[in-house]
Amino acid sequence: MIQNEHQYKVTQNKLKDLEQALVELLAIEKTLHPRQFSSRQKGLQLKIDSLSEEIEEYNGLKQQKLIKISSIQDLPIALIKSRIALGMTQKELAEKMGVKEQQVQRDEANQYSSAGFHRIAEVAKALDIKIQETNLLLKF
Secondary structure, three states, rough: OOOEEEEEHHHHHHHHHHHHHHHHHHOOHOOOOOOHHHHHHHHHHHHHHHHHHHHHHHHHHOOOOOOOOOOHHHHHHHHHHHHHHHOOOHHHHHHHHHOOOHHHHHHHHOOOOOOOOOHHHHHHHHOOOOOOHHHOOOOO
16 A cells, blocks of 8 residues: 555556566567466566556545545554545654654554554544444444
8 A cells, every 4th residue: 555655656656667567578579488478467467457556546545535444453544544635744644743754654654553542543633533433333
């Protein structure tokens, strides 16, 4: 998942490189064994498709106003997506929370796996997240 503009630009550049590599592969198709060509082509195409989906998701997030989650395990990713949807940088979030930008970068890189409830609540507050829950059911 692309989490910031730097990663977005790096991903776009990598995608261009892979697309160029595919063009170059097509140019030498006749010099390769069919299986060798096919495996290289499939590998490049899979990576191109994957990076294209990540770019599309990031662009889509910038236009969203509502992030839905189906379980509490989705909350960390929803926080990252919410920041992106708000057009807020990691640096801006860090300033709003009174922490260093590197802290937000680490938290997001680890998808808040080492963050406690207090940290997650601080992030949600800084993002001004509103939780709309129609049913909360605790089952034992």
